[in-house]
Each structure stands twice: as C-alpha cells, then as structure tokens.
Amino acid sequence: MKKPLKLGIAGLGTVGSSTARIVTSQAEELTLRAGRPMQLTAVCTRSRTSNKDRGIDLSGYTWFDDPVALATSDEIDVFVELIGGDGGPAYASVLAALKAGKHVVTANKALIAAHGNELALAAEAAGVSLVFEAAVAGGIPIIKALREGMAGNSVSRVYGIMNGTCNYILTRMENEGLDFETCLKQAQELGYAEADPAFDIEGNDTAHKLAILTSLAFGTRIESSSIYMEGITSITSADIDAADELGYRIKLLGVSVKTDTGIEQRVHPTMVPKDANIAQISGVTNAVVIDGDAVGSIMLSGPGAGGDATASAVVADIVDIARDLSLPVFGRPAATLAPYVRSKMRTHAGGYYIRLSVLDRPGAFAAIAKRMGDEGISLESIVQKRRVGSDAESGNEPGPATVMLITHETTEKAIRAALDAINADGHIAAQPQMIRIER
Amino acid sequence: MKKPLKLGIAGLGTVGSSTARIVTSQAEELTLRAGRPMQLTAVCTRSRTSNKDRGIDLSGYTWFDDPVALATSDEIDVFVELIGGDGGPAYASVLAALKAGKHVVTANKALIAAHGNELALAAEAAGVSLVFEAAVAGGIPIIKALREGMAGNSVSRVYGIMNGTCNYILTRMENEGLDFETCLKQAQELGYAEADPAFDIEGNDTAHKLAILTSLAFGTRIESSSIYMEGITSITSADIDAADELGYRIKLLGVSVKTDTGIEQRVHPTMVPKDANIAQISGVTNAVVIDGDAVGSIMLSGPGAGGDATASAVVADIVDIARDLSLPVFGRPAATLAPYVRSKMRTHAGGYYIRLSVLDRPGAFAAIAKRMGDEGISLESIVQKRRVGSDAESGNEPGPATVMLITHETTEKAIRAALDAINADGHIAAQPQMIRIER
Numbered sequence A, B: 001m002k003k004p005l006k007l008g009i010a011g012l013g014t015v016g017s018s019t020a021r022i023v024t025s026q027a028e029e030l031t032l033r034a035g036r037p038m039q040l041t042a043v044c045t046r047s048r049t050s051n052k053d054r055g056i057d058l059s060g061y062t063w064f065d066d067p068v069a070l071a072t073s074d075e076i077d078v079f080v081e082l083i084g085g086d087g088g089p090a091y092a093s094v095l096a097a098l099k100a101g102k103h104v105v106t107a108n109k110a111l112i113a114a115h116g117n118e119l120a121l122a123a124e125a126a127g128v129s130l131v132f133e134a135a136v137a138g139g140i141p142i143i144k145a146l147r148e149g150m151a152g153n154s155v156s157r158v159y160g161i162m163n164g165t166c167n168y169i170l171t172r173m174e175n176e177g178l179d180f181e182t183c184l185k186q187a188q189e190l191g192y193a194e195a196d197p198a199f200d201i202e203g204n205d206t207a208h209k210l211a212i213l214t215s216l217a218f219g220t221r222i223e224s225s226s227i228y229m230e231g232i233t234s235i236t237s238a239d240i241d242a243a244d245e246l247g248y249r250i251k252l253l254g255v256s257v258k259t260d261t262g263i264e265q266r267v268h269p270t271m272v273p274k275d276a277n278i279a280q281i282s283g284v285t286n287a288v289v290i291d292g293d294a295v296g297s298i299m300l301s302g303p304g305a306g307g308d309a310t311a312s313a314v315v316a317d318i319v320d321i322a323r324d325l326s327l328p329v330f331g332r333p334a335a336t337l338a339p340y341v342r343s344k345m346r347t348h349a350g351g352y353y354i355r356l357s358v359l360d361r362p363g364a365f366a367a368i369a370k371r372m373g374d375e376g377i378s379l380e381s382i383v384q385k386r387r388v389g390s391d392a393e394s395g396n397e398p399g400p401a402t403v404m405l406i407t408h409e410t411t412e413k414a415i416r417a418a419l420d421a422i423n424a425d426g427h428i429a430a431q432p433q434m435i436r437i438e439r
Helices: A014-025 A027-034 A067-071 A088-099 A109-126 A142-149 A164-176 A180-189 A204-218 A237-246 A307-322 A364-374 A412-425 B014-025 B027-034 B067-071 B088-099 B109-126 B142-149 B164-176 B180-189 B204-218 B237-246 B307-322 B364-374 B412-425
Strands: A005-010 A038-044 A062-064 A078-081 A103-106 A155-161 A248-259 A262-273 A285-292 A296-303 A349-358 A379-384 A401-407 A433-437 B005-010 B038-044 B062-064 B078-081 B103-106 B155-161 B248-259 B262-273 B285-292 B296-303 B349-358 B379-384 B401-407 B433-437
Touching: A005 A014, A005 A067, A005 A307, A014 A027, A014 A038, A014 A307, A027 A038, A027 A307, A038 A067, A038 A307, A062 A067, A067 A078, A067 A088, A078 A088, A078 A307, A088 A103, A088 A109, A103 A109, A103 A307, A109 A204, A142 A155, A142 A204, A142 A285, A142 A296, A142 B142, A142 B307, A155 A204, A164 A180, A164 A237, A164 A248, A164 A285, A204 A248, A204 A262, A237 A248, A237 A262, A237 A349, A237 A379, A237 A401, A237 A433, A307 B142, A349 A364, A349 A412, A364 A401, A364 A412, B005 B014, B005 B067, B005 B307, B014 B027, B014 B038, B014 B307, B027 B038, B027 B307, B038 B067, B038 B307, B062 B067, B067 B078, B067 B088, B078 B088, B078 B307, B088 B103, B088 B109, B103 B109, B103 B307, B109 B204, B142 B155, B142 B204, B142 B285, B142 B296, B155 B204, B164 B180, B164 B237, B164 B248, B164 B285, B204 B248, B204 B262, B237 B248, B237 B262, B237 B349, B237 B379, B237 B401, B237 B433, B349 B364, B349 B412, B364 B401, B364 B412
Parallel strands: A005 A038, A005 A078, A038 A062, A078 A103, A262 A433, B005 B038, B005 B078, B038 B062, B078 B103, B262 B433
Antiparallel strands: A155 A248, A155 A285, A248 A262, A285 A296, A296 B296, A349 A401, A349 A433, A379 A401, B155 B248, B155 B285, B248 B262, B285 B296, B349 B401, B349 B433, B379 B401
C-alpha cells in the first residue's frame, strides 16, 4: 500500500464541509478505489472560531489562517481550494501551491476562467495536477467526459444549461405562467438565487463555465473576456408563451461552436425545440451536450450545484490524484494550446425568434416584411396575436398587435440590420425582442 | 516525447474499421492529447482476402490470421479485441494478450460479462490495463463516469436503456400506434435489429451490459448468469396506450439496485413516468442513470451503437492507456471485489401495472379486488375499458372487459400471489399482463 495522500482544504463552506465529511466517512471505500489512503490533515477558513455546525468534527486537524501558508505547508500533498473568487487569496494560494509542487483541486470557475492558462503552465512546469471537475456543472463529470471520454473525437460544438438559478426561473415561468420578477423572488426565497442575483441572471456564471469547456473541447487557450453575453432579465411571459405555441422552450444556454472563422462563445436565452433532450432539463438541473465527429451527440445531466453534489466532483478529482492519474490541465500540454480566435457574433448563423409590437397602421406589416426580405431573411412561421385593448366601441385607438416571427437560418448581421431598419421605420411601439434558436 | 504506443486490432467490422480510421487520420491530434504517438502496426481478420471497403487502406500493416498470434506478438503494446463472442477466439486472445503483458481494449460485453472476474485478475497480475468503455452504451462514457467520476459516491442504483433495438421498437409502437411485430420488422429493414433478434428483444444484450455496470457500481464480482430477465415481446399496443393514459412510457430497462438482502439485477419492460428524464430517450439512443449518495442522480445519454460512436469509446480507452492511466479493471483491485449476493426477485419492492381481461360475470371485479386486498396491495389507479364485441342486440355474450390497475408500492411476491389467485378464480379470459414501474 502506498503512503497516504495528505489533503488540505481551504474554505469550509457547504462544499468544503461536504468534501471533508466524504473523505473521512468514506475512508475505507476510497482507499480501495484509489489504492492508497486519503487523509485530511489541515484546513483553512476565515471563521475558525465560529460554532457553525459543519457536520464534521474538524478539531483534530491543523488549522491555518492563511491559505497561502496551507498551500505551501509540508503537511499536505493536495491543496483543495474552495475559497472562491477569481483573484485574491484563491489565486495567490493556488499559484503558491502549484509552485510548491502540490496538486491542486478547485471548484473555482471564476479563477480558472480568468487565470487558467497561467495556472495550467505552472502546474505542468511543476509536474503536478490542477483539476476542477466541480467548476462546471457541479456533480456532472463533464470535464472528464470532454478531456478523456471524447479524446477520439473532433468536437464541433459544446453547449449546455449550466446555471441552475436561471433554469429554475425559466422553468417556473413556463410551468406556472409567472413573470420573471416573481420567479426570481421565489428562487431567492428558496436559496436558489443570491441576494444580488446579477452574476447568475446576467450570464456571467455560465460564461465562466463555458470558457472552461471551450478550452477543453477545442484545445484553445482559455478566453473568458470576449464571450457574447445576454442574460434572462428581458424574457417575458409573452416570450415563454410564444415559444410554447411555436414548439420551443426558452433556456439560458452557453454555446461554444467551431465556425469557419474561429470559435463562437455565447451565452444567451435560447429557443430549443421542445423535443430536444436539452429542452427536458427543468428546475435547477444542469445539462451539457457535446457534438463530436465520431460519437455524434451525447448529453450529461444532473445537479449543477449543492454542497454534496459539488463535493462529489471534488472527491472524484482527489481520487484521480491518489490513483496517479496525471493529465495535461486542458487535455493537451498548456504550451501547445492554440490561441483563441474569436468568431465574431455578427457572423453567427442560425434561426431567430422575433417579437414585435406593431402599431395599427396600414402598410405596417408590409414594411416589416420588406425589411426582412431586403436582408435576405425568410420566415418559417408567423403568428399575430389579438390586439390588446382593441375595442372599436370604446372609441379608443386600437393598441399595437403582437407579431411573432421565426426565421429560417440567417445571420446575426442580417437580423440586426433588419431590426434597425424596422425600428427606424417607426411602425413598432417598443424595442423588438430577439431570441436565437439552437438545434 | 515517449515512444509510440503500438496497436494491434483483431476484428475489422464496422467498429474495427472506424477505430483504425480514427487512430490513423487523427494521429496528430491524438498525439497531442496522449503525449505520445499511437501507431497501428498489425491487424487480424477472417476476411483478409475480401475486397470490402473498410474506408482505410490497411495494406501497410502486418496481417495475422490467428488472433492469439496477434495478441502475443512483439509488434504490439495494446491488443484491441473487436471479434465478439463470449468464448472462442475472443476469450483465448484476450487472455493470451494479458498474460503476455499487453494492454487490452475490447468492446465485447459478452466476454466481460462471462469472464470479467478471471480476466480482471489476469490483467492486474500482469500490471496491464483491461478496458471496455465501448462494451456498455456505445459512445457514452458511462464506465469512466462510474469508475472515476462517481468515485466519491456510494451508489444505490444504476439503470438505463442499453439496447437501441428495443428502444427503437418501443418508440415506434408508441409514436405510430403500430404493433410489436410490425416495428420489429421495420427495425430489421433499417438494420437496427438482427435477422435473429432474440438476443436483443429477450433482454440478453441488456443483461450483459447491466452485469458490467453492477460490478463497477457496487464493487462486486461480475455475475451475469442470475439476472432476472423479461423481454419486450409480450408488450402490446394496449399496454403502450394504457401507459400513455396513466402518465407513463414503457422502456426496456436494465436495473441494478442495492437492497437490504443484496443486489437486485433485473432486465424487463418498465413503466417510467412521462416526465422522468429517461422517458425522453427515444429511438436507438441509450441512456444510463446513476443514483449516488453525494451527487444525487445523473444521466448520460447518447448513441449506444454504430461503428463510429463505438469506435469513439475504443479510441478513448486507447488514449487512456497512452496517457499511462492505469486503474483496477472494476474500479478496485479484482481480488477485493465482494462476492455478488443476489437479492431475490420476489422481494423486489415497487409499483406495478396490471392489465386484466375480465369476463362479464357478476362479482368478477369484486373477486379480483379482494385478491389484491388479501395480499395487502393497494391501488393507485384503475381504468376500465369499453368491452370489445359488446353488443346486446347481436345476442352474443359480451366480450371480456379490459381492466388496468396501477398499484402503490408492494412486493413481487404479493403481486405474484394475487395474480395466481386471480387466475385460479377463473374470472379472466387471458393471462394477466404485469409491468413493473420504476421511479
């Protein structure tokens, strides 16, 4: 039997506590699986003196106040970073650990999205592992699937639902007919959304995860600063209803796809056909789809957050290290990762859903149709809704009509140009809504 | 750069040809991923002289007529067994390869289900890898997910749709309202079913795959001979319609679940709630669900067969070997695998769907209800269908009525006893249909 693998955990929130609990309570099983014991030896947390119940007695371990001191301590072989944040102590301690020759396990998507290239080079220079299965889609082993399971494939696209908060809100809106604000409030009450929800609902969280998947899928340097991003705050019940009527559901997807000009990374509300597997993913569940040339399309789904589910991924990474599984951080040596070449959003090709609030004027719809035609956009379906407030007897001017369009495949540039022209024509009562379709 | 990993492929059907094509055409990418080149050096096939187009020119490789000779050849480091069959040349050559210190990659579920314990011991004694990702659910990396991704979990259940032929037939029956025979014939015409379909439709193929998942999930020695098995031949359009009406779909599942008395391995048509993720898996697609104590429930879905999809898994296994990933065959040393203790089918607990053809006699339904009650079975729903051939004016005796029941959780023993008693009472016109429910 090899000597024990000594673990130091920095950050004892829900994930850190669950991780500590699993490695101690499942010690015998884990030893069988890994071929050597794993031993929690030291911890680091800001709230050392607090009495909060972590579900495990940590009094027997060496306590550190400074994560960098833990990261470089002789008492550990593996530094488990569960502090969070893309800089500060998380960055400093992870870099220090790698330079000190410690393996690093982290659940920190923001850190990897921001500093993944540098940290990968540091890990590979030191000959240690830097692993982060828990950083994307919680308990779903999507990084292992991409880095190892898909190794025989040339990946053309990877996309998924990677933010449980957004998917919970969109699912509630769809199932209960509630508006966005109400569902956000309920998500906050249930602990599915933060008091300041911007990071989730604006798409940043998804973008961080997407940047990691992109690098693994396409062998490119990680690049999270140039991801096209739209959140879900502009999605209304009318859009949800229209999607339903037209045979779609609305999901916040992160999508990374190889195009002729580079790689398109985008996060936005997306219409997906109701019969697509990804359309079935409801509530806080996450799912990621990988399209590969050999395998076709596979999907992994499961819990994307939660202490135990995330700790499941952290422990799997620890077991991999104990088993001496050592792979390049992004599936190939970091020095050989290709520069990320951004495919510009205006060349994006796909179908679009457009919702317009059209004023009741002769020729208004003809003008709109002409603008679409001018840009070479052809329409798959058109739905016009009864006018709101339309009442001839009241003597009021009829309200605008809602017109919903689904286009055949076109480009972002064409759609933008058509909508700008439609706006300029002045026949519409509000800014057009536009949602991309993913098949 | 490490020296090339030399591959020998035995069996050049669709999977073997795809594997050869990927390792040669993707050589550069694979080298980057694996950190060393992979080199196909030798092949073995029965039809060496045939001119069939394999999509790759194999004339430059050493040809063997005898797989055992290839398996033990100095020209190879890895023996890729794609011959098939649970004995004969597949077994002989894999065992010979392991004993000669060659790594083995195989897609052969029958071989692993029958001889997995012995082969795992041989591989671990020789210090080489024996890997078979392609043996279960084709291109879906389910074995890696169980063996590595779920390493931090105690698994309570693993189940899935692992036979595309059966799922295709059941999906067609459901979507088109066709009967079993018609759908089987169509599946045969499309190449989704063999000329002799028994192995698929009777459940044997699923049972082999389930035996492999059971061993990985529960750390037990592989045991495929005592799996409870029912095929899909008895499923009628009436059952499909009833399932739909009651909120279920019918899928052929392989289920392995830990119980108080051991492990239950069973393959049978199963009613799954329509809103369950597994219920969305249609056509030839496969899906496997893992329930773990930390992660909760995750599902992997994708193509379960096909040359390229299966080769994707074979190549991923080869890349793992090239990367020096060496793990115990079933996730822990074969010598430490626990004996398989069978949980008897009569102790199986769950809900049941029962379809009865009840004769039009006073008290018939009361007698049936009493038999259920006598066994402590309570009913969740009851649907009685219009009698077939019921026509008072014709003077004919009314035909039997179809009665469909869904029970609350009960046991197999209770259901069997109730149905035996109902049979003995003589109020039914045909053998009862019984389908288990999985939630």
